[in-house]
Amino acid sequence: MIVIKYGGNAMKSLELRRAITAEIASLRGQEDVVIVHGGGPVIEQNLKARNIPSEFKRGLRVTTPEVMDVTEQALTRLSKELAQDLGNAIGLSGRDMKLLVGNTVAEDLGRVGLIHTVNTELLHKLAGIGITPVIACVGTDENGDALNVNADWAAGAVAGALNAPILYLTDVDGVYTNYPDPESLAPQLTRADIEKGIQDGWIAGGMIPKVEAALHALDKGAPSATIGSGMRSGVLREMVGGARGTRIVP
Numbered sequence: 001m002i003v004i005k006y007g008g009n010a011m012k013s014l015e016l017r018r019a020i021t022a023e024i025a026s027l028r029g030q031e032d033v034v035i036v037h038g039g040g041p042v043i044e045q046n047l048k049a050r051n052i053p054s055e056f057k058r059g060l061r062v063t064t065p066e067v068m069d070v071t072e073q074a075l076t077r078l079s080k081e082l083a084q085d086l087g088n089a090i091g092l093s094g095r096d097m098k099l100l101v102g103n104t105v106a107e108d109l110g111r112v113g114l115i116h117t118v119n120t121e122l123l124h125k126l127a128g129i130g131i132t133p134v135i136a137c138v139g140t141d142e143n144g145d146a147l148n149v150n151a152d153w154a155a156g157a158v159a160g161a162l163n164a165p166i167l168y169l170t171d172v173d174g175v176y177t178n179y180p181d182p183e184s185l186a187p188q189l190t191r192a193d194i195e196k197g198i199q200d201g202w203i204a205g206g207m208i209p210k211v212e213a214a215l216h217a218l219d220k221g222a223p224s225a226t227i228g229s230g231m232r233s234g235v236l237r238e239m240v241g242g243a244r245g246t247r248i249v250p
């Protein structure tokens with residue numbers, strides 16, 4: 001089984017979305033796939049349409065109950081659409097059958113959560129009948145209330161719980177030591193390299209939660225974590241084989 005995190009940047013256009021879902025569909029011929037997705041830009045659009053202001057603290061969206069509602073609506077709709085694009089797939093959120101259970105992390109972040117328990121049995125059962133789960137990064141707490149989980153972290157938790165490799169699909173070919181110089185793409189980074197990269201500033205912005213979530217996935221049991229772009233035909237197979245993207249190692 002392999003976990004694919006599919007985020008907002010790699011969904012910017014319908015063409016891109018279709019190209020990536022076709023790539024994922026072709027990978028399914030060789031591996032069972034579990035998709036965990038985000039959708040930051042769609043959430044943003046829906047909040048704007050309703051005139052609901054939203055801000056980020058420490059890279060996470062401050063999630064009031066109102067923001068939670070809009071986020072959940074946007075992401076669960078997206079999971080249905082992605083599942084339709086893919087075929088033989090089912091759109092779920094972490095609230096279905098306690099798929100992603102967690103807790104809030106800080107009072108000033110509202111409903112932002114981290115996942116501690118994943119219903120892996122459900123994922124194995126779906127794989128057993130040839131259905132690909134497409135999971136929106138919305139979790140539940142023990143009371144059944146929704147949590148807004150950063151998609152990189154949600155996917156890392158799923159990969160860790162399944163002891164499965166994870167591919168982080170984004171809009172860059174991997175982590176660059178001198179972004180965006182193509183010559184500086186790092187084939188492999190260790191925890192120490194990542195700590196240095198964040199400290200020295202060459203790992204920045206949205207790449208920070210991604211590399212941190214990748215390390216977390218490894219800590220929790222994922223055998224490998226690879227960051228790259230799924231935009232070209234055949235690239236996912238190459239990422240799985242380690243020939244493309246940046247592989248994060250302990």
Ligand SMILES: Nc1ncnc2c1ncn2[C@@H]1O[C@H](COP(=O)(O)OP(=O)(O)O)[C@@H](O)[C@H]1O
Pocket residue numbers: 007008009010040169170171172174175176177178179202203204205206207210
């Ligand atoms: N060292 C780096 N190498 C590659 N990308 C980087 C680096 N540092 C920062 N980035 C930024 O991280 C972005 C990917 O993170 P993010 O925008 O959160 O992606 P997604 O929405 O796909 O999860 C890239 O588009 C790039 O702008």
Ligand SMILES: CC(=O)N[C@@H](CCC(=O)OP(=O)(O)O)C(=O)O
Pocket residue numbers: 006007008009037038039040041043059060061071112113137148149150151152
């Ligand atoms: C807590 C938090 O920040 N949640 C994210 C969830 C979506 C996400 O992570 O989507 P991408 O993968 O497209 O960035 C948010 O509200 O934007």
